[in-house]
Amino acid sequence: MSWGPDLLIYPFLFIAIYFETFLLVTFLSAPARARRKRRISNSTPRVAIIVPCYNEERTVAATVKSLLALDYPREKLTVVLVDDGSTDSTPKVMAHFKEIPQVTIIRKENGGKHTALNAGIRAVPNAELIGCLDADSFVEPDALREVVACFAEPEVMATTAAMSVHEPKTIFERVQHAEYIFGITVRHILSTINGLYVTPGPFSLYRATVFEQLGGFIAAHQTEDMEMALRMQRAHMVIENAPRARVYTKVPRTLPKLLTQRTRWTSGFLRNVIFSYRDLIANPRHGALGLVVLPFALLSFASGVLLFGTAIFLFGQQTAHMISVTSGIPLSYTLAPRLHFGWFYLPISGLLLLSGSILLITMTFMIIGKRMSHTPGRLIPNVLVYLLLYGFVSPLWLFRAMADTVTGTHRTWR
Amino acid sequence: MSLLTRNAVLALGITLLIIGTVTYAVHYMDQQRLADITAIEARLSTDTLSLETQFSLLENAPCENLSEGTSFSKELSDLGDRLSFAEGRLGSNDPQVVQLKKEYVLLEIRDYLLMQKLSKTCAVKPVTVLYFYSNAGDCSACDRAGYALSYLRQTYPHLRVYSFDYNLDLGALKTLVAVEKVKDTLPAFVIQGKLSYGFTSLTKLEAAFPKSAFATSTATSTVGTN
Numbered sequence: 001m002s003w004g005p006d007l008l009i010y011p012f013l014f015i016a017i018y019f020e021t022f023l024l025v026t027f028l029s030a031p032a033r034a035r036r037k038r039r040i041s042n043s044t045p046r047v048a049i050i051v052p053c054y055n056e057e058r059t060v061a062a063t064v065k066s067l068l069a070l071d072y073p074r075e076k077l078t079v080v081l082v083d084d085g086s087t088d089s090t091p092k093v094m095a096h097f098k099e100i101p102q103v104t105i106i107r108k109e110n111g112g113k114h115t116a117l118n119a120g121i122r123a124v125p126n127a128e129l130i131g132c133l134d135a136d137s138f139v140e141p142d143a144l145r146e147v148v149a150c151f152a153e154p155e156v157m158a159t160t161a162a163m164s165v166h167e168p169k170t171i172f173e174r175v176q177h178a179e180y181i182f183g184i185t186v187r188h189i190l191s192t193i194n195g196l197y198v199t200p201g202p203f204s205l206y207r208a209t210v211f212e213q214l215g216g217f218i219a220a221h222q223t224e225d226m227e228m229a230l231r232m233q234r235a236h237m238v239i240e241n242a243p244r245a246r247v248y249t250k251v252p253r254t255l256p257k258l259l260t261q262r263t264r265w266t267s268g269f270l271r272n273v274i275f276s277y278r279d280l281i282a283n284p285r286h287g288a289l290g291l292v293v294l295p296f297a298l299l300s301f302a303s304g305v306l307l308f309g310t311a312i313f314l315f316g317q318q319t320a321h322m323i324s325v326t327s328g329i330p331l332s333y334t335l336a337p338r339l340h341f342g343w344f345y346l347p348i349s350g351l352l353l354l355s356g357s358i359l360l361i362t363m364t365f366m367i368i369g370k371r372m373s374h375t376p377g378r379l380i381p382n383v384l385v386y387l388l389l390y391g392f393v394s395p396l397w398l399f400r401a402m403a404d405t406v407t408g409t410h411r412t413w414r
Numbered sequence: 415m416s417l418l419t420r421n422a423v424l425a426l427g428i429t430l431l432i433i434g435t436v437t438y439a440v441h442y443m444d445q446q447r448l449a450d451i452t453a454i455e456a457r458l459s460t461d462t463l464s465l466e467t468q469f470s471l472l473e474n475a476p477c478e479n480l481s482e483g484t485s486f487s488k489e490l491s492d493l494g495d496r497l498s499f500a501e502g503r504l505g506s507n508d509p510q511v512v513q514l515k516k517e518y519v520l521l522e523i524r525d526y527l528l529m530q531k532l533s534k535t536c537a538v539k540p541v542t543v544l545y546f547y548s549n550a551g552d553c554s555a556c557d558r559a560g561y562a563l564s565y566l567r568q569t570y571p572h573l574r575v576y577s578f579d580y581n582l583d584l585g586a587l588k589t590l591v592a593v594e595k596v597k598d599t600l601p602a603f604v605i606q607g608k609l610s611y612g613f614t615s616l617t618k619l620e621a622a623f624p625k626s627a628f629a630t631s632t633a634t635s636t637v638g639t640n
Contacts, residue, residue, distance in 0.1 A: 017432055022425035029417060193418055288418050325561045328616045333565045344447055344496060349503070353436040
């Protein structure tokens with residue numbers, strides 16, 4: 001083995017394998033098994049679901065219809081549609097639902113998603129559980145009962161759902177589909193050790209007392225769902241997960257839009273964790289979140305930046321060397337394939353085998369996620385696209401988010 | 415022990431087991447590769463000795479055995495490729511690689527000497543190149559020179575290229591260096607007995623060869639480990 005920049009990779013491979021193994025061990029532990037056996041709830045507390053909307057004319061109707069189709073007593077479920085100053089025909093689409101007793105419509109000036117959520121919270125003073133559903137997401141009819149079941153435990157203050165991509169068609173939608181399915185398993189596992197640090201917009205529910213105790217949502221660098229979860233964690237509140245509560249969400253269809261969304265998420269994570277919630281990191285009082293989850297999340301960000309930077313450097317170095325060595329030699333010789341066959345020349349290295357182990361565990365989590373949540377659709381083709389593309393595209397938003405955080409740049413939502 | 419601590423310790427144990435297994439598997443494959451090279455070198459050494467013994471018994475060159483020499487050279491070429499691959503994986507300072515490289519260089523020198531004898535008495539005039547390089551980072555043109563020689567060898571199959579790591583600590587190689595009067599200005603070439611230094615372009619290197627070197631032929635070649 002030669003000493004070079006590629007050796008930087010090994011510590012990160014160790015950390016990645018360790019974290020994935022930790023997740024696997026936790027997945028097999030008794031508390032996780034007990035959560036997977038949790039039965040659907042017959043309990044029917046008063047629930048309000050807030051749908052914040054800003055220019056969602058194309059999807060909001062389907063979102064509301066999926067909420068109205070929830071298997072839940074009508075008198076116990078309120079749907080609050082908050083139009084955050086849309087400039088398209090969102091108000092008209094919302095108006096189609098104004099006659100439905102369950103639906104409350106609020107119109108306000110544009111102030112950002114957090115203000116829309118807070119307006120919705122203020123409108124439902126009698127709700128016991130308050131949830132949100134982004135206006136580009138749709139729930140399965142049994143999703144609410146799955147989520148409500150988690151609140152049978154009195155210490156549970158919020159519950160997240162199992163998100164997946166709504167009808168993935170483009171290459172980047174397929175990449176995200178595999179990623180979201182992976183996220184279903186990870187979210188389930190992290191909830192076992194109260195390690196969740198995001199309560200995503202698509203169908204996270206909170207006890208109403210959370211907002212009474214901690215206050216409403218704040219802008220939080222355009223990641224209000226992450227900030228709320230971190231605030232709850234700081235207050236030692238328990239965030240659960242319902243892995244069979246299926247919610248489907250629309251995701252960016254193209255690379256530029258995906259880049260915009262992920263830059264927002266990643267820079268939001270960096271700003272929230274480093275600037276506002278640094279005290280949680282490596283803090284034993286916050287258990288797995290402080291000691292394992294947040295440190296690993298920061299390390300995985302650093303490793304993404306560092307490994308991609310190293311890969312670019314090595315690729316540039318090798319390319320320059322190859323151009324230098326082959327200059328003056330006929331291209332017919334340089335480009336001719338020279339393959340060696342037989343076991344002797346198998347390119348098996350520690351790097352390859354360790355990376356393979358990580359991918360194998362990742363794929364295992366994806367298969368588990370799909371089966372556990374009963375998410376429909378084909379997974380394997382999307383996993384293959386994910387394996388081919390994700391490693392190349394994710395560093396783009398990591399670098400961009402790092403640059404934005406360092407320079408203090410703030411971008412628009414979309 | 416809390417669930418978190420238990421899982422963390424268990425995960426560490428499994429991680430170390432995975433890494434240990436991978437390390438062992440890679441080490442095992444590398445050892446098998448080196449054993450493969452050792453076996454080829456032992457076989458080639460026996461073949462060389464056999465050819466040299468035939469030479470002595472007949473008190474003349476066994477010209478009819480030139481076809482054996484052809485397959486021998488192909489094997490030596492394959493050995494060079496394998497050694498180069500192993501050196502790339504384990505590094506040029508690995509003691510086992512260095513030892514195998516020394517044995518390979520000895521085989522190259524013996525093949526070179528044998529070819530010299532055969533060319534004097536048999537109807538064959540191979541064009542030989544002794545190529546001296548360095549892997550110590552003090553020869554910026556060596557990679558380019560090695561690549562150009564690989565191209566020439568493939569394009570003109572009857573060229574016989576013998577590559578030597580100038581810094582290899584081997585008595586026979588030092589003697590060859592002394593006999594050919596090769597200084598440490600690398601890369602250095604001895605083409606048909608004529609010494610030259612440096613590499614600037616393929617065209618200039620080709621100019622150092624006799625025209626007969628680029629005639630079509632079916633003879634064979636030998637490769638080095640640069």
